[in-house]
Amino acid sequence: MARKIIAGNWKMNLNLAQGAALVKASDDYLNANPAKHIDVIVAPPAHQLVQTVKLSTNTKLSVVAQNMCAHENGAYTGEISASMLVDAGVELVIVGHSERREIFGEDDALLEAKLHKALEYDLYPIFCVGESLEQRQAGIHFKHIEKQLEAGLKNFNADQIPHIILAYEPIWAIGTGETASPEQAQEMHAFIRKFLTGKFSATVADETSILYGGSVKPSNAKDLFSQPDIDGGLIGGASIQIDSFLELIKIGESILR
Numbered sequence: 156m157a158r159k160i161i162a163g164n165w166k167m168n169l170n171l172a173q174g175a176a177l178v179k180a181s182d183d184y185l186n187a188n189p190a191k192h193i194d195v196i197v198a199p200p201a202h203q204l205v206q207t208v209k210l211s212t213n214t215k216l217s218v219v220a221q222n223m224c225a226h227e228n229g230a231y232t233g234e235i236s237a238s239m240l241v242d243a244g245v246e247l248v249i250v251g252h253s254e255r256r257e258i259f260g261e262d263d264a265l266l267e268a269k270l271h272k273a274l275e276y277d278l279y280p281i282f283c284v285g286e287s288l289e290q291r292q293a294g295i296h297f298k299h300i301e302k303q304l305e306a307g308l309k310n311f312n313a314d315q316i317p318h319i320i321l322a323y324e325p326i327w328a329i330g331t332g333e334t335a336s337p338e339q340a341q342e343m344h345a346f347i348r349k350f351l352t353g354k355f356s357a358t359v360a361d362e363t364s365i366l367y368g369g370s371v372k373p374s375n376a377k378d379l380f381s382q383p384d385i386d387g388g389l390i391g392g393a394s395i396q397i398d399s400f401l402e403l404i405k406i407g408e409s410i411l412r
């Protein structure tokens with residue numbers, strides 16, 4: 156059975172005080188309302204990683220980095236390595252977010268290298284895939300997702316795959332207020348699970364978490380999280396406000412199984 160997850164990607168938002176308030180509120184909430192069914196994870200900007208790890212006392216609350224260098228160490232100004240993330244107490248890392256792919260030009264080969272580096276250091280990657288609006292309108296969205304998955308996962312063996320959390324984030328639904336309908340999201344999640352079954356096994360497909368991301372908010376989370384192949388959410392905008400993030404944790408805990 157795949158882990159069920161509510162993940163907040165803060166992107167380049169929140170200062171130290173705002174980040175501390177948000178993680179403290181999440182931690183207090185989980186201490187007062189122990190989660191039985193879900194794990195909660197937050198992805199602060201790099202300068203807040205250490206503080207966020209220290210403030211996360213609840214065992215169900217983990218910290219995820221937003222990015223990581225594929226190289227071991229050395230002359231890579233501005234980068235942070237897998238061993239540095241481990242050193243900071245971070246447990247997971249986002250790899251292949253569409254903003255990294257599009258704005259920073261990260262390609263399939265680089266992302267594959269990052270995935271391997273993360274696993275080498277026992278970091279759980281959250282590997283993001285997603286199609287553009289043009290690709291969806293052209294009817295090539297399934298092909299595109301398959302291509303991204305194939306490129307990232309082709310050199311892993313079946314035992315490793317459940318350590319990789321997948322996130323389907325259609326680019327047209329990110330930060331636009333336009334969410335994929337529960338049916339559209341479910342259709343793609345089922346496709347991804349079928350891909351995992353075909354390439355690895357039914358057990359691997361069953362054990363691998365597939366999160367949905369793209370304008371998830373309290374008002375649509377219930378319908379999305381009720382879909383059989385959606386194991387939780389990777390949430391941007393609604394994760395940086397205390398009230399809505401706590402509400403999303405509450406909805407996730409009540410629905411995700």
Ligand SMILES: O=C(CO)COP(=O)(O)O
Pocket residue numbers: 164252324328329330331332368369370371389390391392393
């Ligand atoms: O990119 C996302 C999470 O990684 C989704 O962002 P929004 O929830 O703001 O659409």
